[in-house]
Amino acid sequence: VRRFFLPLIAVLALAAAACGSDEEATTTTPAGGTETAAADACAKDQLNLVSDGQLTIGADNPSFPPWFQDAEGAPWDPTGPPTDQGYEAAVTAGVAEQLGFSPDEVRWVVVPFNNSYKPGPKDFDFYVNQVSYKPARDEAVDFSDSYYDVEQAVVALKDSEFAGATSLADLQGAKLGAQVGTTSYDAIVNVVQPDQEPAVFDRNIDAITALKNGQIDGLVVDFPTSLYVTAVQVPKGTIVGRLPAGEEYLGFVFEDGNPLRDCVNEALAALHEDGTIEQLQDEWINASAPPVLE
Amino acid sequence: LRASGVSGRRSTLIALLSTVVFGAVVVLIVASSPGWPEVKRLFFSGDVFADSLEVIPEAFLVNVKIFLVAEALILPCGLLIAVLRSLPGPAFFPLRAFAVVYADLFRGIPTILVIYLLGFGVPALGLSGVPIDPLFWGVVALVLVYSAYVSEVYRAGIESVHPSQAAAARSLGLSHAKALRFVVLPQAVRRVIPPLLNDFIGLQKDTALVGLLGVVEAFRQSTIDSSATFNFTPYLVTALLFVALTIPLTRLTDWLILRDRRRQMALAPR
Numbered sequence: 001v002r003r004f005f006l007p008l009i010a011v012l013a014l015a016a017a018a019c020g021s022d023e024e025a026t027t028t029t030p031a032g033g034t035e036t037a038a039a040d041a042c043a044k045d046q047l048n049l050v051s052d053g054q055l056t057i058g059a060d061n062p063s064f065p066p067w068f069q070d071a072e073g074a075p076w077d078p079t080g081p082p083t084d085q086g087y088e089a090a091v092t093a094g095v096a097e098q099l100g101f102s103p104d105e106v107r108w109v110v111v112p113f114n115n116s117y118k119p120g121p122k123d124f125d126f127y128v129n130q131v132s133y134k135p136a137r138d139e140a141v142d143f144s145d146s147y148y149d150v151e152q153a154v155v156a157l158k159d160s161e162f163a164g165a166t167s168l169a170d171l172q173g174a175k176l177g178a179q180v181g182t183t184s185y186d187a188i189v190n191v192v193q194p195d196q197e198p199a200v201f202d203r204n205i206d207a208i209t210a211l212k213n214g215q216i217d218g219l220v221v222d223f224p225t226s227l228y229v230t231a232v233q234v235p236k237g238t239i240v241g242r243l244p245a246g247e248e249y250l251g252f253v254f255e256d257g258n259p260l261r262d263c264v265n266e267a268l269a270a271l272h273e274d275g276t277i278e279q280l281q282d283e284w285i286n287a288s289a290p291p292v293l294e
Numbered sequence: 295l296r297a298s299g300v301s302g303r304r305s306t307l308i309a310l311l312s313t314v315v316f317g318a319v320v321v322l323i324v325a326s327s328p329g330w331p332e333v334k335r336l337f338f339s340g341d342v343f344a345d346s347l348e349v350i351p352e353a354f355l356v357n358v359k360i361f362l363v364a365e366a367l368i369l370p371c372g373l374l375i376a377v378l379r380s381l382p383g384p385a386f387f388p389l390r391a392f393a394v395v396y397a398d399l400f401r402g403i404p405t406i407l408v409i410y411l412l413g414f415g416v417p418a419l420g421l422s423g424v425p426i427d428p429l430f431w432g433v434v435a436l437v438l439v440y441s442a443y444v445s446e447v448y449r450a451g452i453e454s455v456h457p458s459q460a461a462a463a464r465s466l467g468l469s470h471a472k473a474l475r476f477v478v479l480p481q482a483v484r485r486v487i488p489p490l491l492n493d494f495i496g497l498q499k500d501t502a503l504v505g506l507l508g509v510v511e512a513f514r515q516s517t518i519d520s521s522a523t524f525n526f527t528p529y530l531v532t533a534l535l536f537v538a539l540t541i542p543l544t545r546l547t548d549w550l551i552l553r554d555r556r557r558q559m560a561l562a563p564r
Contacts, residue, residue, distance in 0.1 A: 181517070186522075199510070209418070210508050214426050
């Protein structure tokens with residue numbers, strides 16, 4: 001029970017703090033006028049919503065920790081009870097709060113990941129499931145600003161000779177693997193630049209199997225995923241280190257041209273400004289963060 | 295078929311003309327379609343084509359390596375299975391049964407599943423001394439699947455040799471093994487060379503499935519390039535490489551079939 005309420009309390013406290021700093025900002029900055037005008041367009045009854053008075057948010061089923069989890073810390077099923085556990089759940093709750101929605105005015109719908117960024121009308125207001133901004137995707141849908149800048153991480157088996165690597169140079173001789181078409185693969189080729197050609201897989205689960213089998217020495221995935229990989233999928237695995245952040249970021253996905261995006265961006269900006277985002281990242285993602293390899 | 299003289303030249307002219315007209319119509323329809331500029335950009339980009347040519351041929355060597363090694367193992371394995379299946383007498387029933395079950399099983403399971411199960415499954419057993427190299431298991435999977443196909447080809451060849459041939463050999467005092475080795479198989483194998491080459495071409499294309507295990511071969515390399523550029527031209531490069539290899543083999547097969555038919559019809563080769 002305690003685990004369930006702690007983040008909730010944290011979010012509420014921070015939201016309260018955010019209101020406080022907002023007040024200060026309006027009294028001290030001359031830009032207050034435009035802020036009020038924008039706030040009007042983003043008033044709750046002015047928002048462009050799929051169903052009135054309700055925020056409809058899409059996520060995949062199941063959605064994995066540390067992004068979403070249920071009260072037991074297991075992957076979360078959006079068709080079940082709602083959750084505010086996990087980084088994306090907490091940020092979404094913060095955004096909903098900023099837009100003026102109470103938790104019971106938020107409805108979740110299941111949307112498979114690959115459908116989220118396809119062109120066409122949407123049955124959700126926005127979609128939250130670690131969708132990376134990509135120019136090609138941006139042509140079909142609209143992305144919010146970043147709510148998470150993605151770092152990559154190297155996972156190895158604990159008994160591997162590369163588990164103790166402390167620098168990129170230590171990884172030179174490793175056979176690394178990643179999923180095809182990901183920034184993880186780009187990070188191997190551009191950042192680590194190992195001597196051996198990397199192994200490339202269709203799906204992350206194939207790469208994870210290869211790691212377990214010893215067919216690759218190290219698996220490169222985005223850092224939050226590496227937490228789940230080492231915690232659940234490969235208990236014998238360890239995060240060797242993080243790789244310097246690239247340009248990848250996660251954003252909420254909107255139907256192309258949806259004006260709601262600007263309002264969500266404002267909400268995100270507020271959450272960035274008052275430190276909520278940073279605090280939630282520390283809480284959900286960075287708690288046991290390994291060093292960045294140079 | 296060859297024709298001679300004036301009528302020959304006339305048919306050549308007509309064939310040429312109809313090909314040109316047909317080609318022109320196809321080009322016109324494709325080029326005037328509303329989506330053509332987009333298709334041209336996505337599938338026929340000159341820049342991407344040039345970039346792909348620098349990396350994909352190198353990855354294609356992996357495919358060549360795989361099918362050369364695999365084919366060298368498939369030919370004897372397939373023959374062995376076919377011979378096992380043709381063994382006479384009740385004592386050899388277990389071997390015959392094995393050959394039948396083997397061929398049924400590995401012709402029935404999709405190749406992609408065999409590769410997946412062996413490539414990820416066997417190394418997961420963690421047995422010491424058992425290789426974990428994905429390339430190794432990819433080749434093993436292809437050998438298992440194609441040996442089953444090839445064994446059926448051999449069997450068809452063996453059964454096409456008239457029983458009187460074997461009977462005559464046995465009556466001369468040759469053992470079953472010797473009759474098979476010196477009388478039946480030489481005739482059988484010669485007859486099935488064209489379908490064997492056909493399976494060899496199929497094998498070449500299926501080497502792309504080994505990429506599933508993380509091996510960077512031509513198709514996997516083109517997937518990497520394609521997802522980096524949001525362009526499908528790398529796939530075109532890979533397709534052309536495969537075609538460049540299979541077309542000479544297809545022509546060779548055609549020629550072998552033609553030569554065989556002429557021989558059987560007792561026509562002198564020209």
